[in-house]
Amino acid sequence: MILNIPPRIHTVKPEENLSQISQIYRISVQEIAKANRIQNPDLLYPGTRLTIPFVKPVIDVNAYTIHAGEEGGKEVREAGSFLTYVSPFAYIIREDGGLNAINDTAILQAALTEQVIPMMSITNFTFRDPGSRLAHVILSNTELQDRLLTTIINTMKEKGYRGLNIDFENVYPDDRELYNQFLQRAVDRLHKEGYFVSTALAPKTSAEQKGILYEAHDYAAHGRIADFVILMTYEWGYRLGPPQAISPLNQIKQVLDYAVTVIPRNKIFMGFQVYARDWLLPHVQGQEAETFDMQEAIRRAVQHGAVIQYDRTSQSPFYRYVDEQGRTHEVWFEDARSTRAKFDAVKDYGLQGISYWVLGYPFPQNWVLLEDNFQVRKFRSIH
Numbered sequence: 001m002i003l004n005i006p007p008r009i010h011t012v013k014p015e016e017n018l019s020q021i022s023q024i025y026r027i028s029v030q031e032i033a034k035a036n037r038i039q040n041p042d043l044l045y046p047g048t049r050l051t052i053p054f055v056k057p058v059i060d061v062n063a064y065t066i067h068a069g070e071e072g073g074k075e076v077r078e079a080g081s082f083l084t085y086v087s088p089f090a091y092i093i094r095e096d097g098g099l100n101a102i103n104d105t106a107i108l109q110a111a112l113t114e115q116v117i118p119m120m121s122i123t124n125f126t127f128r129d130p131g132s133r134l135a136h137v138i139l140s141n142t143e144l145q146d147r148l149l150t151t152i153i154n155t156m157k158e159k160g161y162r163g164l165n166i167d168f169e170n171v172y173p174d175d176r177e178l179y180n181q182f183l184q185r186a187v188d189r190l191h192k193e194g195y196f197v198s199t200a201l202a203p204k205t206s207a208e209q210k211g212i213l214y215e216a217h218d219y220a221a222h223g224r225i226a227d228f229v230i231l232m233t234y235e236w237g238y239r240l241g242p243p244q245a246i247s248p249l250n251q252i253k254q255v256l257d258y259a260v261t262v263i264p265r266n267k268i269f270m271g272f273q274v275y276a277r278d279w280l281l282p283h284v285q286g287q288e289a290e291t292f293d294m295q296e297a298i299r300r301a302v303q304h305g306a307v308i309q310y311d312r313t314s315q316s317p318f319y320r321y322v323d324e325q326g327r328t329h330e331v332w333f334e335d336a337r338s339t340r341a342k343f344d345a346v347k348d349y350g351l352q353g354i355s356y357w358v359l360g361y362p363f364p365q366n367w368v369l370l371e372d373n374f375q376v377r378k379f380r381s382i383h
Contacts, residue, residue, distance in 0.1 A: 008052040012044055021050065023266075026057045026350070028375075056375045059346065060084040060353035062119065062230065062269060065107060067360050073106030075359040080114025082367050084353070084377050087165050090121040091155070095137050097147030099155065108160055115378050119198065120161040122152065123168065130170040132212065139171070139178040142185070149189045156195060163196035165230065171216035180221040187225055196227040203233045203255040203271075207262070223263030230355040231255060234273035239289045243279035243330040247272060248314030249341050256349050269355040270346055274363045276333030281320070293361035297333035306331075315341040336365045343373045 010021055018029045018041045025032075033041050035053040062085040065072045076086050088107045092100040099122065111118045124138070125131030138144050152164060166186065171179055187197045199222050202213045209215070222229050233255055237246035252270065259268055276297035279289040301308055304321035311318060318332045346354060354370075370376070 008054070010050045010052050012046050012048040012050060014046045016044070016046070017042075018044060021052075025052050027053070027055045028058060031055050056373065057347055058375045058377050059351070060228075060269070061356070061370070061374075061376050062087060062353065063356040063359050064089045064121065065359040068103035068107075070106045072104070072359075073110040076107055076110035076114060076116065079359055079367065080110065080116050082370055082376055083114070083116045084379070085117045085119045085163075086111050086359075087119040087121045089358070090123040090167060091152075092126060093122055093124055093134065093138060093148060095134060095144075097138070097144040097151065099148070099151050101155075104159065112160070117162045117379055118160060119163045119165050120152065120156055120159070121165045121167060124171075125169050130212075131168070132170045132172055135168050135171045135179075136175055139175050139182050145182055145185055149186055152186075153189065153193055153195075156193075161195075163198065163227070164190060165198045165200060166226075167200035168216075169200075169202070170212050173212065173215035176216040176218055179216050180218055180225070183222065183225050187227075197225075198228045198230060198269075199226045200230045200232055203231055203251070205254045205258050207258075219259060220262040223259075223267055226267070228267040228269060228352060229263060230269045231259060231271050232357070233271040234357060237277055237289075237332050239277065239291060240286055242283045243277070243281070243289070243318075243332060245311060245314035245316035245318070245332050246275070246277060247334070247342070248316060249338070249345060250313050250315070252342070253345060256345065256351075260349060265350045266352045268349075268351045269353045270342070270349075270351055271355050271357060272342055273357050274334070274366060275358075275361040276331060278329050278331045281328040281330055294333050294335070294363045294365070297331055300331065308335075310337065334363070334366070336369060339366050339369050340373070343369060347373070 018032055022029045022032055029041055031053055032050060035051050061083050063079060063083055064087045065075055066089050067075060088102060088104040091102060108118050124135040138148060190197050201217045201222060204214050204219060233252045234247045236248055236251055237244045275291050276294055277289040277291050301319050306319040306321040308317055308319045316332055316338050317335045320328060320330050322328055
């Protein structure tokens with residue numbers, strides 16, 4: 001069935017230019033100029049009626065990578081045509097204001113080749129340490145912050161990073177304002193050097209949400225201060241928790257419903273996980289699920305003759321199977337249908353982009369659908 005969609009008409013306002021109009025409709029200046037046969041985009045008169053063509057929304061796409069060295073570089077080369085940014089995870093801050101470096105040279109070289117903007121990621125936590133005390137040490141001492149920011153800027157200049165992603169997690173609730181102040185200090189320093197600053201935020205549904213993951217993450221402040229934010233809208237199906245959808249769309253939408261009330265939509269990236277999980281049943285608290293890629297999820301379903309079901313509430317596929325030892329497993333993953341539902345949410349909420357956690361888990365269907373649904377912004381000159 002072919003739908004006859006009437007064209008959108010925009011009447012040019014005084015002092016309005018094509019760049020501003022393109023941002024309103026999230027399409028390029030070139031698309032508007034082509035549709036209206038505009039020879040000189042600088043000559044635009046108030047009252048002119050412009051036809052706004054229907055085209056794929058232009059979004060920014062980020063992906064984190066946790067594999068260092070050549071492995072990380074290979075992942076960036078494979079996905080590079082679909083990425084605006086890549087963020088090697090992560091430089092870990094130290095109590096003296098220094099940073100623990102990572103082997104990111106191959107990743108940065110691949111980013112340059114693929115015209116992907118490298119975004120330096122810093123964090124306060126490791127799998128051994130939640131990082132709450134470490135964050136407090138830094139956030140409560142402006143001298144240490146200045147030393148840290150100097151180290152960051154020097155590293156960015158040396159390595160060729162173009163921006164910074166601050167991922168401070170498990171910050172003490174009492175350090176909330178100190179975190180906001182550090183963020184402002186970071187933006188002031190880095191903007192002067194020509195760098196952008198983004199942050200990673202826990203998935204909150206209200207300003208009053210309790211818990212050490214949430215309370216120090218001030219959505220309104222980050223939305224005001226940072227250039228953009230990445231909402232970590234995944235990990236409901238936590239590796240140590242009970243089996244459930246990892247990125248349930250109903251939960252994601254509750255986060256987005258709150259986020260868009262306090263953060264500009266053109267600053268919001270929705271997080272999207274690209275891995276599957278397999279839990280043993282019955283679940284024992286603290287027992288770790290196995291994490292693997294979507295292809296393996298399908299392979300296991302076929303191997304064990306499992307019937308794949310689709311949970312309409314979370315918009316996520318899942319199945320159960322019995323292994324060779326007679327143990328029951330429950331697997332949650334993503335497929336083309338759940339991916340399309342998430343992409344529709346990005347469009348419906350008018351978000352700036354998508355951020356993938358994490359490269360290294362093959363999911364070819366995702367990239368095909370991404371290309372079908374969006375035009376990924378590429379910055380042609382990143383030198």
